[in-house]
Amino acid sequence: MGGDFGPSVTVPAALRALQAHDDLSLILVGDEPQINALLSGASATLQQRLEILHTSVCVEDDCKPESVLRKSKESSMFLSVNLVKEARADACVSAGNTGALLLAGRHLLKTIPGISKPAIIANIPLYEDQRQAYILDVGANVTSPASQLHEFAIMGSILAATVDSIANPRVALLNVGHEEHKGTTQIREAAKLLEQTSSINFVGYIEGNEIFSNKADVVVCDGFAGNVTIKTSAGVVKVLERLLKAQADKGLFSWLMTLAAAPMLRRLRKQIDPVQFNGASVLGLQGIIVKSHGHAQVQAFYYAIEQAFKEVTDCVPQLISARMNELNMNQGN
Amino acid sequence: MGGDFGPSVTVPAALRALQAHDDLSLILVGDEPQINALLSGASATLQQRLEILHTSVCVEDDCKPESVLRKSKESSMFLSVNLVKEARADACVSAGNTGALLLAGRHLLKTIPGISKPAIIANIPLYEDQRQAYILDVGANVTSPASQLHEFAIMGSILAATVDSIANPRVALLNVGHEEHKGTTQIREAAKLLEQTSSINFVGYIEGNEIFSNKADVVVCDGFAGNVTIKTSAGVVKVLERLLKAQADKGLFSWLMTLAAAPMLRRLRKQIDPVQFNGASVLGLQGIIVKSHGHAQVQAFYYAIEQAFKEVTDCVPQLISARMNELNMNQGN
Numbered sequence: 035m036g037g038d039f040g041p042s043v044t045v046p047a048a049l050r051a052l053q054a055h056d057d058l059s060l061i062l063v064g065d066e067p068q069i070n071a072l073l074s075g076a077s078a079t080l081q082q083r084l085e086i087l088h089t090s091v092c093v094e095d096d097c098k099p100e101s102v103l104r105k106s107k108e109s110s111m112f113l114s115v116n117l118v119k120e121a122r123a124d125a126c127v128s129a130g131n132t133g134a135l136l137l138a139g140r141h142l143l144k145t146i147p148g149i150s151k152p153a154i155i156a157n158i159p160l161y162e163d164q165r166q167a168y169i170l171d172v173g174a175n176v177t178s179p180a181s182q183l184h185e186f187a188i189m190g191s192i193l194a195a196t197v198d199s200i201a202n203p204r205v206a207l208l209n210v211g212h213e214e215h216k217g218t219t220q221i222r223e224a225a226k227l228l229e230q231t232s233s234i235n236f237v238g239y240i241e242g243n244e245i246f247s248n249k250a251d252v253v254v255c256d257g258f259a260g261n262v263t264i265k266t267s268a269g270v271v272k273v274l275e276r277l278l279k280a281q282a283d284k285g286l287f288s289w290l291m292t293l294a295a296a297p298m299l300r301r302l303r304k305q306i307d308p309v310q311f312n313g314a315s316v317l318g319l320q321g322i323i324v325k326s327h328g329h330a331q332v333q334a335f336y337y338a339i340e341q342a343f344k345e346v347t348d349c350v351p352q353l354i355s356a357r358m359n360e361l362n363m364n365q366g367n
Numbered sequence: 368m369g370g371d372f373g374p375s376v377t378v379p380a381a382l383r384a385l386q387a388h389d390d391l392s393l394i395l396v397g398d399e400p401q402i403n404a405l406l407s408g409a410s411a412t413l414q415q416r417l418e419i420l421h422t423s424v425c426v427e428d429d430c431k432p433e434s435v436l437r438k439s440k441e442s443s444m445f446l447s448v449n450l451v452k453e454a455r456a457d458a459c460v461s462a463g464n465t466g467a468l469l470l471a472g473r474h475l476l477k478t479i480p481g482i483s484k485p486a487i488i489a490n491i492p493l494y495e496d497q498r499q500a501y502i503l504d505v506g507a508n509v510t511s512p513a514s515q516l517h518e519f520a521i522m523g524s525i526l527a528a529t530v531d532s533i534a535n536p537r538v539a540l541l542n543v544g545h546e547e548h549k550g551t552t553q554i555r556e557a558a559k560l561l562e563q564t565s566s567i568n569f570v571g572y573i574e575g576n577e578i579f580s581n582k583a584d585v586v587v588c589d590g591f592a593g594n595v596t597i598k599t600s601a602g603v604v605k606v607l608e609r610l611l612k613a614q615a616d617k618g619l620f621s622w623l624m625t626l627a628a629a630p631m632l633r634r635l636r637k638q639i640d641p642v643q644f645n646g647a648s649v650l651g652l653q654g655i656i657v658k659s660h661g662h663a664q665v666q667a668f669y670y671a672i673e674q675a676f677k678e679v680t681d682c683v684p685q686l687i688s689a690r691m692n693e694l695n696m697n698q699g700n
């Protein structure tokens with residue numbers, strides 16, 4: 035029910051995901067009449083792998099996060115996360131209120147032992163290399179002590195190694211310079227912790243202008259810096275797209291330019307399209323939650339389901355849990 | 368002597384600035400033989416408004432900032448700032464080590480009463496409106512309490528109102544959302560302070576994706592967030608420029624595209640060129656210091672001199688000082 039478009043986006047995206055994966059089953063949690071209306075065209079084969087869990091209550095986007103707990107056991111968001119808790123679902127995908135989703139996640143699923151708080155991880159397109167890197171946290175925590183930045187590094191590293199099959203992922207700390215004395219106390223302390231962690235390939239500090247240049251597979255920062263980073267990037271891309279279109283529309287050789295620029299813009303848009311990079315995982319919980327942008331369209335929400343599917347296949351929470359255990363045992367020795 | 372290119376950039380930029388302004392005189396502080404070699408082609412009329420203050424000592428880019436004070440009274444940077452202190456110059460422009468420049472500035476010029484620490488202010492191009500906004504701090508302070516964010520807002524507001532002649536500049540706080548409960552304690556407290564300051568047109572929170580969209584004339588944040596924001600933006604622009612060039616080089620209609628895309632790219636580059644936006648003022652000192660990018664070329668360093676020239680003409684430090692006095696008196700009443 036979440037996001038700007040509700041079932042009109044999530045239901046078609048669900049059908050697309052079912053079509054892509056024979057071994058996927060989905061439970062749609064929300065208003066049954068609305069959902070059913072959107073399922074009328076779907077084939078019986080697909081519908082066999084679909085189940086509806088009806089509720090007419092939902093958490094609004096502008097609610098304070100706490101409202102999800104007050105409306106507990108009734109809202110579609112709470113019910114969805116609860117399905118994961120009760121092992122009736124392997125993952126939950128939502129385009130709803132981020133704060134509420136995090137709160138429901140922490141309340142119902144609990145964090146993995148050794149992880150103090152969950153983090154939201156987002157993708158960074160490495161434009162020239164047709165791959166992606168990760169950045170976390172991008173908004174679950176506005177400030178983070180060194181120990182938490184260290185946890186983010188561990189979790190991001192595991193996600194890159196499993197979901198993206200990157201051997202020995204390079205982990206960097208976002209900072210305002212490369213020199214040792216740069217940055218906040220938290221960042222400098224986190225650097226020390228990371229240097230001491232043999233299971234992490236820590237490559238040092240990274241600056242904002244370098245994150246798209248394939249210098250790191252995982253960029254670690256607090257949720258404030260991460261949120262500003264991804265939103266600023268999206269803002270610049272949007273402005274440049276509009277500028278390009280405007281430029282293509284005028285000029286001396288306008289007919290030539292329109293003819294020539296159209297395929298160029300189309301390809302460029304495909305390469306920079308944030309839609310391709312939707313699906314921010316909430317890491318650190320004893321269960322899988324993927325957060326879609328609120329403004330996601332069908333294809334983007336489909337990618338968020340894909341992300342959840344991959345994390346289930348790769349057993350991401352179990353891997354994080356095992357790594358935290360290992361680190362804990364090493365410290366005990 | 369500072370920056371990646373030293374006098375080979377700063378001297379030609381100085382000559383360009385002298386040519387642009389009949390009422391400008393410049394003192395070049397650095398290695399006299401090197402400077403003289405670069406002045407040989409300059410007209411006698413220009414040279415009349417040029418003076419050289421010789422020193423062979425300079426602060427290296429990779430030095431710890433403190434080295435400027437240890438090498439004090441000898442380095443070109445220290446001498447330049449000292450010229451402002453001794454009122455022999457109205458402003459200092461440098462492409463050297465930022466930390467050292469800040470330290471020399473605070474040590475020699477002192478902050479304006481009521482301003483706890485200086486801030487570095489950078490320009491944000493508002494692409495579609497052919498104007499600029501300001502963002503501060505972008506790196507002088509990695510963390511800032513609410514009172515300091517409040518000071519940044521006052522200083523940025525004065526700069527926008529004077530140098531850019533914007534009536535009643537809109538001031539926004541960079542945050543991870545628009546809702547009142549979003550962000551760090553410092554930001555939420557700064558919002559309250561700003562709401563109580565009648566001389567500031569506070570328009571609320573702004574997100575990273577909105578800063579280029581002409582929603583604010585002054586964006587206020589701590590130096591960490593500001594630094595990440597401007598560097599990330601520069602990084603995205605650079606990647607997109609390269610992507611565009613690569614796209615223009617291939618494709619079915621490659622000859623058509625090259626023909627058509629060339630002027631488009633040229634115009635686009637001009638619009639997004641960070642060179643046009645060089646010259647970050649250090650605000651809050653009892654004197655004017657403008658910091659150029661270390662990698663600035665002649666045109667970019669010329670813009671930094673222009674920025675200093677405007678601030679002298681507009682008496683920016685005096686205006687900040689007067690406003691701080693007013694606020695202080697109002698609080699006293």
